Amino acid sequence: xxxxxxxxxxxxxxxxxxxxxxxxxxxxxxxxxxxxxxxxxxxxxxxxxxxxxxxxxxxxxxxxxxxxxxxxxxxxxxxxxxxxxxxxxxxxxxxxxxxxxxxxxxxxxxxxxxxxxxxxxxxxxxxxxxxxxxxxxxxxxxxxxxxxxxxxxxxxxxxxxxxxxxxxxxxxxxxxxxxxxxxxxxxxxxxxxxxxxxxxxxxxxxxxxxxxxxxxxxxxxxxxxxxxxxxxxxxxxxxxxxxxxxxxxxxxxxxxxxxxxxxxxxxxxxxxxxxxxxxxxxxxxxxxxxxxxxxxxxxxxxxxxxxxxxxxxxxxxxxxxxxxxxxxxxxxxxxxxxxxxxxxxxxxxxxxxxxxxxxxxxxxxxxxxxxxxxxxxxxxxxxxxxxxxxxxxxxxxxxxxxxxxxxxxxxxxxxxxxxxxxxxxxxxxxxxxxxxxxxxxxxxxxxxxxxxxxxxxxxxxxxxxxxxxxxxxxxxxxxxxxxxxxxxxxxxxxxxxxxxxxxxxxxxxxxxxxxxxxxxxxxxxxxxxxxxxxxxxxxxxxxxxxxxxxxxxxxxxxxxxxxxxxxxxxxxxxxxxxxxxxxxxxxxxxxxxxxxxxxxxxxxxxxxx
Numbered sequence: 001x002x003x004x005x006x007x008x009x010x011x012x013x014x015x016x017x018x019x020x021x022x023x024x025x026x027x028x029x030x031x032x033x034x035x036x037x038x039x040x041x042x043x044x045x046x047x048x049x050x051x052x053x054x055x056x057x058x059x060x061x062x063x064x065x066x067x068x069x070x071x072x073x074x075x076x077x078x079x080x081x082x083x084x085x086x087x088x089x090x091x092x093x094x095x096x097x098x099x100x101x102x103x104x105x106x107x108x109x110x111x112x113x114x115x116x117x118x119x120x121x122x123x124x125x126x127x128x129x130x131x132x133x134x135x136x137x138x139x140x141x142x143x144x145x146x147x148x149x150x151x152x153x154x155x156x157x158x159x160x161x162x163x164x165x166x167x168x169x170x171x172x173x174x175x176x177x178x179x180x181x182x183x184x185x186x187x188x189x190x191x192x193x194x195x196x197x198x199x200x201x202x203x204x205x206x207x208x209x210x211x212x213x214x215x216x217x218x219x220x221x222x223x224x225x226x227x228x229x230x231x232x233x234x235x236x237x238x239x240x241x242x243x244x245x246x247x248x249x250x251x252x253x254x255x256x257x258x259x260x261x262x263x264x265x266x267x268x269x270x271x272x273x274x275x276x277x278x279x280x281x282x283x284x285x286x287x288x289x290x291x292x293x294x295x296x297x298x299x300x301x302x303x304x305x306x307x308x309x310x311x312x313x314x315x316x317x318x319x320x321x322x323x324x325x326x327x328x329x330x331x332x333x334x335x336x337x338x339x340x341x342x343x344x345x346x347x348x349x350x351x352x353x354x355x356x357x358x359x360x361x362x363x364x365x366x367x368x369x370x371x372x373x374x375x376x377x378x379x380x381x382x383x384x385x386x387x388x389x390x391x392x393x394x395x396x397x398x399x400x401x402x403x404x405x406x407x408x409x410x411x412x413x414x415x416x417x418x419x420x421x422x423x424x425x426x427x428x429x430x431x432x433x434x435x436x437x438x439x440x441x442x443x444x445x446x447x448x449x450x451x452x453x454x455x456x457x458x459x460x461x462x463x464x465x466x467x468x469x470x471x472x473x474x475x476x477x478x479x480x481x482x483x484x485x486x487x488x489x490x491x492x493x494x495x496x497x498x499x500x501x502x503x504x505x506x507x508x509x510x511x512x513x514x515x516x517x518x519x520x521x522x523x524x525x526x527x528x529x530x531x532x533x534x535x536x537x538x539x540x541x542x543x544x545x546x547x548x549x550x551x552x553x554x555x556x557x558x559x560x561x562x563x564x565x566x567x568x569x570x571x572x573x574x575x576x577x578x579x580x581x582x583x584x585x586x587x588x589x590x591x592x593x594x595x596x597x598x599x600x601x602x603x604x605x606x607x608x609x
Contacts, residue, residue, distance in 0.1 A: 001208050005201070009209040010298070012197050017041050017054040020190040024118060027182035029175060031424065033120045035416035036386040041186055043194065044068045044103075044115035045301070051114065051210055053299030057410045058290050059095060059283035059333060061299060064117040066279050067093035067101045067149075074149045081107040082156035084187055085149055086166075088125075090140070091321045092148040095280045096328045097140075098125045098132030100179070102152065104187035108198050113207070116190035118183050123175035123382055127326055130171055130382045131370030134326040135241075135469040135527050137273050143326040145169045153184065171372075172382055217302030221294060222257035225306060229350050230255050235342035235479065237335040237364075240472025241272035241327075242527050246316050248335040252343035261285050261340065262310040263317045270316055273324035274331030274471065281317040282309050284336030287409035292344050292357065327469045330366040330388075335471065337409050338364045341394075342479045349482060355397050360446060360546030363391030363407040364477035365490045366470060367542055371532075373464030376426040376457075381464075383424060387432070388542065389413035392439065393447035395484055395548035400558075401447030403434055403567065405545070426459035427532070430512050435488070435541050437569050440476075441576045442484030442547025443554050448567050449487065451541035453495070453518060456532050463533030468492055473526045477543060484547030485576070494530055495537040496521040515539050551577045552595045556586040 020041045025034045032038045040056035048068035053061040067087045072079070087093060088100040098121050106114040125144030127134035137143045145166060152162055163180065167173035198206050237248040249265035269275045276284065289307070290299045297303060311318035316332045319325065341361050348358035366388045375381040391413060393405030406413050418429050432452035440446035456463035470490065471477065478487030497509065497520040512518050518537055532538050559579045562568035573579040578595035580587045 001205070001212060005205065006209050006212060009197065009201060009206060010213055013043060013052045016190055016193040016197065017043060017052055019193055020116065020118065020186045021054060021056070023189045024120070024182050024186040027178070027185045028120060029178045030120065030123050031386055031416050031420060032384050033179070033182070035414065035420060036384070036389040037410065037412045037414060038121045038389070039119065040064065041118040041190065043190065044117060045210060046112050046114055048072055048115060049214070049301040050304065051214065051300050053290065055412045058287040059280070059409060060099065060119055061283065061290070062286050062304060063093050063095060063279050063283045064101055064103065064119065068103050068115045068117060071103055071149050079105050079112060080155050082153065083151055084153035084184060086147055086152045087149045089146045089148040090277045090280065090325045090328070093279050095276070095283065095333060096132070096326050097127065097144045097146045098122055098326065099329070102183040102187055104191055106191050106194050108195060108203055113198070113203060114194055116187045116194070118186045120179050120183060122179045124170040124172050126169040126171070129467045129529060130372035131384065131467060132326060133330070133368040133370060133467060133469045134273060135467065136529065137324045137326055138271065139322040139324050141322060143273070143324060172380055213298055214300050214302040217298050217300050218305050220297045221303050222306055224293060225254060225257045225259065227351070227353060228254060228347055231347070231350065233343040233346040235339040237338050237477060238475040239274060239331060239335055240474060240526070241270055241274045244270065244272070246270055246274065248317060248332060248339055250339035250343055252340070252347070254347055258306045258308065260308045260310065263315065264310060264312055266312065266315045266317050268316065269314055269319035269323050273327040273469070275316050275319035275323045275325050276328035276332040276336070277325060278311055278318040280328055280333050281311050281336050284333040285309060285340040287337050288341040288344060291408055291411060292341065292348070292359070327368065330368045330470045334364065334366055338477055338479065341408055345481050349397060358397050358481060360394035360401070360440065360481040360484050360548050361477070361479040362394040362401070362545050363449070363543065364479070364487065365543045367490055367492065367540060368469050369492070369540065370467045371425050371464055372466070374460050375424065376459065378460055381425055385540070386416040387450060387452060390415040390450060392449040392478070392487060392543065392545040394478065394545035395440065395442050395444040395446050395481070397548055398444070400444045401439060401545035403448040404450055405447045426456055426464060427454045428457035429454050430510070430537065431514070434567060435544070436566060437572050438488040438541070439544035439567065440478055440480045440485040440487045440547030441551040441572070442480055443549030443551065444547065445554070445562070446478060446480070446484070446487045446545030446547045449542040449544040451539070453512065453515070453537050453539040455535065455537045463531060465529060465531050466538065467529050468525055468527055470526065473524060478546040480546040481548045483550045485551065486546050487544035490543055491541045492525050493539040494523045494525045495539055496523065497535040497537065552598060556588070556591055560586050
């Protein structure tokens, strides 16, 4: 078709998605949506194929496509104009029950021509634990309400009985209702803008442009794959749930213009909620693939076609019903993200043309800490610490990773201001800052993660409670690249302020600036439900990005700057980077000797093994 018209329509489709995202954020009252950007909006073809992937968590682009296709199958012959359907069953399409999809058919002159779809992590889902991440759940039946597809809006009219039923099963019906209405508004805007586009250019022209766009994406990705070397690259991720350890094993094979992701060898499904379904794993591998291989290609069905996934049924990456999956997004799914990011990075680094596109693994271990209880105003409050969305950038082949630089699977993730959290929950931050030595060491180091500590403040009940879930604290997960070290692991510490002084009062730590300055017994709490009461504190740190290259090849002056800026300790500079300081300056001769000694020590260790 005419290239000018095609380009105009393509950019109008981008704007349709952008306006719908803005609507979703403005209507939602949840910090996880409008601050953390735990959301997604996309457009789909009449058959449910992905047409225009939007920003937010990219795992959902392919899962929402399956949600549209599932609704088409389930409601065949009964899909009407101005309907909106709800779907959040993980064994049908969703990632976990908390991620509720609303999918809306778009009709033109009585014909179904497209779909819009969006999701948010709803405020509460009625699971065993508040907020949706439910570490105490033993099966899908205790993870909140779930639907394989239900008509929420019928011909433009809200099915109030359906809405009332859903709200009757959650802890904060007002906030969940606002989540639902924000998604309805989002879909309405997407539909209106899409129909305006069709009215201006005609359905046939827009439909041709949409088909051409998908074909173009497939053509461009296949051309890129043919430019990359054939081969197989591997990655292995470990994760924990309570007392058990699991692994996600990936072999990625690139042959010609096709990619195969094979998860054979991954652990059997868990009795805990870290599992994910097949559709979740597919979305998990595409989340890094879209930005790493298709940064200049429209994300749509054309990108999906050259990719194949093998995920053994009954494994942690393709569990069978009724296995629990509520922790999937910060469990097995993120391990799939990491493994795919690592193997794609290794492939890109093998190419002279694309070596600068390679990256070590970014923020590899989300923490999911949900607070719940009465706030300082006496109302019920449930919410996540959005710091987990702040992330940490992985090192590149030519530069350090970005400190607190977000994450690959969500290009727009961010954290809320301290003041936003303190105004919503009865807590006070003691500190929040970059975590020293958290970035993976390397010739180029990984970006820093962060650490923070909070305590209850002005709570009518003397405190509140919180739910912790994730992938544990024992394994570093932000893999390095080409000899780069991984980022430091997460940690969650309950500080029992039980130290007393002569007058019988607790030690005053209200101006503590580090974990070491917090008095009392320190208990690691990586999984479960815990109180934050009295003068106790909760300390959390999260991983930095992976490093690139041998740390002994890092410019000594760069290490010195890192020490001055407080992101690398003097001990790590000496022990890991082999840097010797003379006062505030690098001792060049002593550094050369130190690095030589470290290399010799490596050789002797390898010989002993």
